[in-house]
Amino acid sequence: MDKLRSDIRGLNHDQLVEIYNILRKTESPFTKNSNGVFFNTADLSVATIDIIKDYVNRATEENNKFREQDVLISTMKRDYASATV
Numbered sequence: 001m002d003k004l005r006s007d008i009r010g011l012n013h014d015q016l017v018e019i020y021n022i023l024r025k026t027e028s029p030f031t032k033n034s035n036g037v038f039f040n041t042a043d044l045s046v047a048t049i050d051i052i053k054d055y056v057n058r059a060t061e062e063n064n065k066f067r068e069q070d071v072l073i074s075t076m077k078r079d080y081a082s083a084t085v
Contacts, residue, residue, distance in 0.1 A: 001041050004049075007056045015059045022051055 008019065020037050023030045026048040030039040041049060 004041070004053060004056060007060055008052075010063070011056070011059055012063070015055075015063075018055060018059075019052060022048070022055060026051065 008016070011019070016037075020030075022028075023037070023039055026045070028039065028045070028048050029043045030037055032038075044052075
């Protein structure tokens with residue numbers, strides 16, 4: 001569960017909203033206040049945890065692909081700028 005917690009912390013706002021939507025759709029217990037939405041994994045069903053894990057894995061892969069693309073674009077811009085000087 002520590003890895004799941006860590007991976008969830010690495011998600012962006014839209015992805016966190018999707019975790020919230022999963023909790024709502026599965027009617028899982030959570031609390032919400034001005035600091036965010038909180039849930040205890042011990043209170044979640046195995047099915048809900050599996051849904052969340054699956055989503056977090058897909059979102060993390062997507063984020064990694066975007067980071068790789070950003071690095072590639074930055075490299076291409078740098079190479080182009082140095083070639084035109």
